[in-house]
Amino acid sequence: xxxxxLLLLFPRHVIKNLIPCFLSYAIGTLLGAAFLGMIPAGLCxxxxxxxxxxxxxxxxxxxxxxxxxxxxxxxxxxxELHGKPGALILIGDAFHNFVDGxxxxxxxxxxxxxxxxxxxxxxxxxxxxxxxxIAILLDSGYTKTRAFCCNLISSLSTLPxxxxxxxxxxxTREAVPYVLALSAASFIYIALADLVPSTHKRxxxxxxxxxxxxxxxxxxxxALFRFLH
Numbered sequence: 001x002x003x004x005x006l007l008l009l010f011p012r013h014v015i016k017n018l019i020p021c022f023l024s025y026a027i028g029t030l031l032g033a034a035f036l037g038m039i040p041a042g043l044c045x046x047x048x049x050x051x052x053x054x055x056x057x058x059x060x061x062x063x064x065x066x067x068x069x070x071x072x073x074x075x076x077x078x079x080e081l082h083g084k085p086g087a088l089i090l091i092g093d094a095f096h097n098f099v100d101g102x103x104x105x106x107x108x109x110x111x112x113x114x115x116x117x118x119x120x121x122x123x124x125x126x127x128x129x130x131x132x133x134i135a136i137l138l139d140s141g142y143t144k145t146r147a148f149c150c151n152l153i154s155s156l157s158t159l160p161x162x163x164x165x166x167x168x169x170x171x172t173r174e175a176v177p178y179v180l181a182l183s184a185a186s187f188i189y190i191a192l193a194d195l196v197p198s199t200h201k202r203x204x205x206x207x208x209x210x211x212x213x214x215x216x217x218x219x220x221x222x223a224l225f226r227f228l229h
Contacts, residue, residue: 018135019135019138019139020199020202021210021214022131022132022134022135023132023135023136023139023195023198023199024199024210024211024214024215024218025131025132025135025214025215025217025218026131026132026133026135026136026191026195026218027191027195027196027199027214027215027218028214028215028216028217028218028219028220028221028222029132029218029219029221029222030132030187030188030190030191030195030218031187031188031191031215031218031219032218032219032220032221032222032223033096033184033187033222034183034184034185034187034188034191035184035188036219036222036223036226037222037226038096038099038180038181038183038184038187039051039052039055039180039181039184041177041180042054042176042177042178042180042181042184043177044177045173045176045177046177046178050178051177051178051180051181052181054177054178054181054182054185055181055182055184055185055188056185057185058181058182058184058185058186058189059185059188059189061182061185062088062091062185062186062189062190063189063193065088065091066088066193086136086137086139086140086141086142086147086150087140088186088189088190088194089133089136089137089186089190090137090150090151090153090154091154091186092183092186092187092190093133093151093154093155093157094154094157095157095179095182095183095186096183096187097154097155097156097157097158097161098157098158098160098161098179099161099176099179099180099183100122100158100161101157101158101159101160101161101162101163101164101165102161102162102164102165102176102179103118103122103176104118104119104122104158104162105161105162105163105165105166105169106165106169106173107119109166109169130151130155132218133151134147134148134151136190136195137150137151139198199211
């Protein structure tokens with residue numbers, strides 16, 4: 001959270017120019033986390049058909065959520081519902097952070113060194129992701145204070161995940177691959193349905209090249225942390 005919140009230290013006009021870059025980077029980190037991290041981890045713990053069906057069901061679920069609760073097809077630029085990508089990213093992060101809590105607890109229950117290593121790995125992975133999340137929230141119309149507080153509340157889902165894993169690790173182990181699949185579904189949906197269309201608003205070869213480079217950079221960042229840890 002602290003690493004991601006560094007974006008909030010910049011003046012508003014600087015943030016406005018940086019947000020398109022961070023949004024492209026966020027697309028890469030979201031897709032990378034889903035396809036290189038969550039889905040493979042889920043497939044290692046449960047049968048492929050059930051995990052992939054959960055991902056598919058999750059994408060449909062988030063589509064319905066956006067349609068019914070947030071209603072994306074509003075053409076009023078002042079409509080508060082334009083903050084919906086921010087709301088969805090917070091929901092997806094809550095799923096993801098819950099699983100992080102389960103993973104960290106399981107590692108510590110195995111050994112203290114393994115627990116410390118797992119914690120450092122989670123931190124390393126979360127910094128670029130939180131940076132992208134802050135950019136998404138600001139682009140969705142959130143103030144700096146609201147973006148920080150909402151992201152902090154979403155991050156606190158790590159704590160119940162850790163506590164539940166501590167007391168009911170046997171039961172939560174069976175649920176982990178499906179929580180991972182739902183989290184991956186939310187990240188895929190947000191990246192492709194909400195963020196990718198925003199990149200098309202900036203035309204030109206230069207903008208396209210920058211967007212592709214930043215998306216690939218986001219994917220490579222996730223891949224690098226997975227390789228190192």
